[in-house]
Structure formats: structure tokens, C-alpha cells
Amino acid sequence: MATQSSRATARLMVAPSVIVLFIWMIVPLALTLWFAFRIYRLLSPDRNGWAGFSNFLWYFNSPDFWLAISNTLVLVGGVLAITIVFGVLIALLIDQPVWGQGPLRILVISPFFVMPPVAASVWENLFMHPQNGLLAAGAIGLGMQPILFLEQYPMSSVIFIVSWEWLPFATLIFLTALQSLSSEQLEAAEMDGASALSRFRYIVMPHMTRAITVVVLIQTIFLLGIFGEIFTTTQGGPGSASTTLPYMIYKQAVIAKDIGRAAAGGIIAVILANIVAFFLMRSMGKHLDT
Amino acid sequence: MGKIVLNSVRKSFGEVDVIPGVDLTIENGEFVVFVGPSGCGKSTLLRLIAGLEDTTSGAIVIDGSDATALPPAKRGLAMVFQSYALYPHMTVRKNIMFPLKMAGMDLAEATKRADAAASVLNLTNYMERKPGQLSGGQRQRVAIGRAIVREPAAFLFDEPLSNLDAALRVNMRQEITELHQSLKTTMIYVTHDQVEAMTMADKIVVLNAGRIEQVGSPMELYNHPKNTFVAGFIGSPKMNLIEGPEAAKHGATTIGIRPEHLEVVSEGGWSGVVGLSEHLGSDTFLKVTTDAVGTINVRAGGEVMLRHGDRVNLAPQANKIHRFGADGKALA
Numbered sequence A: 001m002a003t004q005s006s007r008a009t010a011r012l013m014v015a016p017s018v019i020v021l022f023i024w025m026i027v028p029l030a031l032t033l034w035f036a037f038r039i040y041r042l043l044s045p046d047r048n049g050w051a052g053f054s055n056f057l058w059y060f061n062s063p064d065f066w067l068a069i070s071n072t073l074v075l076v077g078g079v080l081a082i083t084i085v086f087g088v089l090i091a092l093l094i095d096q097p098v099w100g101q102g103p104l105r106i107l108v109i110s111p112f113f114v115m116p117p118v119a120a121s122v123w124e125n126l127f128m129h130p131q132n133g134l135l136a137a138g139a140i141g142l143g144m145q146p147i148l149f150l151e152q153y154p155m156s157s158v159i160f161i162v163s164w165e166w167l168p169f170a171t172l173i174f175l176t177a178l179q180s181l182s183s184e185q186l187e188a189a190e191m192d193g194a195s196a197l198s199r200f201r202y203i204v205m206p207h208m209t210r211a212i213t214v215v216v217l218i219q220t221i222f223l224l225g226i227f228g229e230i231f232t233t234t235q236g237g238p239g240s241a242s243t244t245l246p247y248m249i250y251k252q253a254v255i256a257k258d259i260g261r262a263a264a265g266g267i268i269a270v271i272l273a274n275i276v277a278f279f280l281m282r283s284m285g286k287h288l289d290t
Numbered sequence B: 001m002g003k004i005v006l007n008s009v010r011k012s013f014g015e016v017d018v019i020p021g022v023d024l025t026i027e028n029g030e031f032v033v034f035v036g037p038s039g040c041g042k043s044t045l046l047r048l049i050a051g052l053e054d055t056t057s058g059a060i061v062i063d064g065s066d067a068t069a070l071p072p073a074k075r076g077l078a079m080v081f082q083s084y085a086l087y088p089h090m091t092v093r094k095n096i097m098f099p100l101k102m103a104g105m106d107l108a109e110a111t112k113r114a115d116a117a118a119s120v121l122n123l124t125n126y127m128e129r130k131p132g133q134l135s136g137g138q139r140q141r142v143a144i145g146r147a148i149v150r151e152p153a154a155f156l157f158d159e160p161l162s163n164l165d166a167a168l169r170v171n172m173r174q175e176i177t178e179l180h181q182s183l184k185t186t187m188i189y190v191t192h193d194q195v196e197a198m199t200m201a202d203k204i205v206v207l208n209a210g211r212i213e214q215v216g217s218p219m220e221l222y223n224h225p226k227n228t229f230v231a232g233f234i235g236s237p238k239m240n241l242i243e244g245p246e247a248a249k250h251g252a253t254t255i256g257i258r259p260e261h262l263e264v265v266s267e268g269g270w271s272g273v274v275g276l277s278e279h280l281g282s283d284t285f286l287k288v289t290t291d292a293v294g295t296i297n298v299r300a301g302g303e304v305m306l307r308h309g310d311r312v313n314l315a316p317q318a319n320k321i322h323r324f325g326a327d328g329k330a331l332a
């Protein structure tokens, strides 16, 4: 799309989809914004009237709110760190020519096909459970006390489960990026005297920055809204130790049945997501340009 | 220094013997060209010398010491790839300085060498650009620059000009030849373009199916091809290889006559009809269907104005006839 006229044509052509997407997005957002300023509790008869900023203020005054924000960010950051580091390593590993490469790759990818609540349930009951879990059995076998994962380390456990689910996605993207790296470049670097580590650092990693950027951006969008895993395992507890912003909103909407407050929480979540997106795009957006 | 000796070097990929066994000596400072048809193992042989492929058996000796088991970086050779293999995220300067950085050279010295290489290769104005912002010829020069800063014992080129257009190719061909004359470093150059081979080489190695058919200077190969394969491969347009009674007249199974050694005569010789005539101005290429020896190529002077359908008589220059026996080998 180089010339003026082809750019104009392109804009015209994408206009319908942009308009549809815009409506698709703006209507729910406008409704949420509307309810955020209303008094709308399902359990009490006074369901009308403006609430002003009181729905929002409730969050800022709630002791759990800042914890929820920080839990959300810790969850996103933790999962990103784990999936990127291990994703790159696993991709490097399964890019090697090994016997049974096809089935191996499918196995590596398969956790991604497991639905979040199922995955969380499996981890909770089959691995992390203090009586029935495999990890507990292992600990007892070694003569140690079983670790109470979900009680003592709720956030770490949730981060671990979510990372397990998202690792295949990152690995897959990194693998395709690795495969698009020309072998001649690596051979040239080898002739230039670069050790395996230098080749990784100076040739492979720069080649991967775009893939890493894509993974960070896409995963962040999904990770900010993680809910099923928490709902299935810790229920935000113990106390509020593993409550994230989406889970807090859920509690307002479904448990407290306060639609106004839940809508206000939704708006806060949108603002948070935009702040995160702003910083991400500022620090990483340049890698997406050619 | 850059003397490279191959002692019965063999390479097989699984069951397939790609190089069944090659003996070759490359003297220090020589410009050696590997030519041969596609798939004959030129690149494989070059990659064996570079160390990018493991040798199945045999030995590669560089400057008197056995290098067969050495990794590429330890052999002191530099390679220029067909696709250039520049590092796309690094500037031209960083590309050229990369081998020096890997060798742990200090920055000031490395910068000095990179600048020197850049001025030799006319790259001074492009040092801060990325490879993506360069033309094909400039990329090629960066790849060469990256090779020369290391001051290697020998340069290996794998069809470095095949991605360039015809005019640029002639240009770069001359630049590489000049570079060789000023550096006096051993160069091994792979190509399937025999014009490149003829013009650049001190020594041509003709390969066929992984075997060396003949080694010699360009004129040696042109004047005295050892067998029909070399005879047909070296020279453009191709030598005419004629079998049958005409060959028997000369006491051979096959005779070869180069298109430029056939003369258009008024009578006698082989009579035939012109099928195709290409007028290049300086030369005229004719394809003539003769009664005696089948279709043959003729290279006549630019003044020959024959057209399709004309009848001509062709006579080979008697002392330019090559004679080959039943096994395809040249007869003395």
C-alpha cells in the first residue's frame, strides 16, 4: 500500500468492518458506563437514581481493591515471564531434529486445547491436592509434609496453572519464528566465530523480538481477564489473597448482586487495561514495525 | 597462508554418496573455481572445506595441519553465501564488525578495520544502514566486507553473484577479481556459470556427480578437454560432439568441434540448412541441420547474413578437432 490512491482505496475497503467492530465495542461499553453511575442493586427495591461516583469510590475505599490490582498485575507479569522464558527454551528444544518430532510437538501444544476450568480442576485435584495429589504423594514419599499449595501459595499456584495453559501458545509462536530463521545466517555466524551462546544472543534473540512482542501483547489481553482458574481453585482466597480485579467484579455482580458497582469495576478494569496497553505499546510497539 | 589439500574426501548423506572421493590441492593465493551442473556437489564440497558439513571419510589439510575435525570458526576461512546471510537487525557496520567482536578484538582496532574494508568496497556512506535498505550489489559487498575484515587464510564463495542482474554480475565479477589481485589470498569460488569460471579462475575444477572430471587453467580446459563431459561443459556455445561415420574418419568414436572453429565455405564440407540464426552484431550464432552430422551450432562473424532456410556449407578447422574414444576420454 504505497500510493495515495491505493491507501484511500484500502481505507474504503476496510471501513465496513471497522464500523461494525466499533459498534460491537461501543454499545456494551456505553451500557457499562451507564450502569456504573446508577444505583442498581438486584436485591433491593431502590433500583433507580444516579449514584454519582459512589460506585467507583467504593472500590477505592475497599481494602481489597489495591490488593486485587496488584494481584492482577502479578498474575499477568508472572505468567508472561514464565511463558516467555520457558517458551523460548522449549521451542529451541523441539526445533532440533529428534525422533518422533511430530507427535512430540502435538504433545507440547496440547495443554492449550484444555478448557481453563478443566485444566484448573485437574491441577487442583490431581496434582496440588494435599491428600490425593501427585505432588503430595511425592512429598510424603520423600518423608516431607505435603505442601498446601492453594492455601499457602495461592497466587503462585494460580500463576503456575495459567502458565501451564499458555506455555503452548508461546512455544508455538516462538517455534514458527525459529523456523523462519535462515540457516545460512546461523552458519555465517558460526563461520564468524560465534559460539552457540553468542549465536543465540546475537542472531536468534533479535530474530525473535517480534514474536516475543506478539506473545506479550496477545497474552496480556487475555491474562488481564483471567477468571475461570481462580473461580475453580482458590475462589479468590484464602481471604482475598488471590482475588484479582475480574474476580472482585464477579463478586460484586453475582454474589452481592450489585450491578452498578460491578459495572464501575468493569470501567476500572478497562482503564487499567488501557494503561497497561499504553506502556506496552510504548516500550514494545517499535518491534512490530518492519 | 592458505594452502588447502583434500585427501580422498568423501561425503555421503545416509545411503547416498554425494562426493565419492575427491583429491585436490589448492595452492596458496590461487583463485580456484568449482564448476559443474546443478546438483553435482559443488556446494557440498565447499561446505566440507568450510566445516559446515562433517566429512564422512578422508582428510582436509589447511596449511599443513589436519583440519578435518575442526569446527568452522577454527579453520580461519571466511565464507560468502549465495543469499549473503547478512544479519538483518544489525547495521552494515555491525555486520562487518561482527566477526571481530566474536574474536574479542578491541573496539578501536575493529572500527579501524571495518572502515578500511568499507572504503575498499565503497560502502563508507552506507555504514549506518540496515541490510534491508541496501541494493543487491551493496549487500553482496557487505558480505564480502564481513569476510575480509577477518583476514582469513582463504575465502569461500558459493555462487555469490547468482542473485544479481547481468550487468551488475559483470561488475561484481571484476571487483572480486581485483580484490583477489590486491589481497592475494586463496579464493575458492563455486559457480555454474562458465563465463565466471573462465574469466576469474587461475584453476578450474570441473565436477560431475561428485567426481572431479578435470583440473586445469581455463585455457587448458578449453584447448585440451580430457573427456567429452569437460568438452561439452566448458565453452559457450557448447562444443558440437559428433558420432558416427564422420568421427570414424578421424579414427575416433566421438569428435568435438567448437562452434567458433567451423567456417562457412562456398563448397565442400558439411552441407546443411540454417534452422535458427541469432545476430548479436559482433557474432552470428547459427543452428544448422546438416545431412552428414545432424544439427550443429556455428559461431560465425557478425558479417554473415544467413537467414532461416538458407543453405550453407560448413568446414571444421582441421587442427581444432578434438577426438574422443569409446570411453569418452580424449585420444592423444
Ligand SMILES: Nc1ncnc2c1ncn2[C@@H]1O[C@H](COP(=O)(O)OP(=O)(O)OP(=O)(O)O)[C@@H](O)[C@H]1O
Pocket: B013, B016, B018, B036, B037, B038, B039, B040, B041, B042, B043, B044, B045, B192
Ligand atoms: N542435507 C542433505 N541431505 C541429503 N542430500 C543432500 C543434502 N545436501 C545436498 N544433498 C544432495 O547432494 C547433491 C549435491 O548437492 P549440492 O548442493 O552440493 O549441489 P550443487 O552442485 O551445489 O548444485 P547447485 O548448482 O544447484 O547449487 C544433490 O544431489 C543434493 O540432493
Ligand SMILES: [Mg+2]
Pocket: B042, B043, B044
Ligand atoms: Mg550449490
